[in-house]
Amino acid sequence: MEQSFLAYLRGRCRKLPQVAVGIGDDAAVIAPRSESQIVCTDQIIDGVDFDSSQHALADVGYKSMAINLSDIAAMGGWPSAALVTLSLPRRGATRIAGDVYEGILEAAEEFQVAIAGGDLSTYEGPLAINATLLGYVPEQGAWLRSGAREDDAIVVSGALGGSLRGRHLRPQPRLSLVQTLRELVTIHAAIDISDGLSLDLDRLCAASRVGAELDVEQIPIHRDAVEMAHQSGRTPFEHAWSDGEDFELILTLPQDQTDHLLTERADLGLTQIGKIVGRTGLWKRARGKLQRLPPQGYVHGSSDPTSSNAPSTQP
């Protein structure tokens, strides 16, 4: 199937200036730029990361791109090109590839990413989609997890929790927000929320060797988290705290810049949820005392989300 499908794909892929030679040769040729190149990759597998009996393949294709685009956003970058490899079940391979690519091409179009190449193979196994994204950041300007400093404000984009109600299939990587923030403020550290606010914030803090003191009432809770709480027996807060796949950003930056940003640009949908402190761990202040908040969330590939999200103490 490969040759005919590649011919079809070449016809469907838009030519973008960032790729000098795309699909059809032995390798792609990427035009050089003065910025630092960044690259990330993610693989999603039927039965592990999605369920093809429940999820439309175009949605799954879109998601395979969007999760990588979210990682590019978390680095403070912008995307340029993608390599996409599909491992296809032998039965229905061409149809499946076509359906998956509908979503991949939709995301590519939306975020101006050139499909520079990839691979297709068929086998007696489940559908697996591997997307590798190339992108750029200003030289020495990548936003790292390790850059948080004591007294930084901790800010999140959007609202959190309950993405399993459907948002997780069509995440909106915060690439345009990143471009705006680059012009307005100095971001010290960033991470995107793939495994849950608390787990990903904990990772950022660990990488920066700091802790976080949270104002838990400020954590923005998505209405999907409220809806899910009706059935799950957990609180909306617990969903916001530990559900994964929000693909929003956690950012740390100086408090004075934050005050200014949140006042002047309420339209960006940012919320301050706490501040970085020297004492490691996640904390909240209640009745004047600091209480430890245990991080909880979804660790991909290790167990199913419901069991690993089991609530413990009520934060």
Ligand SMILES: [Mg+2]
């Ligand atoms: Mg990430």
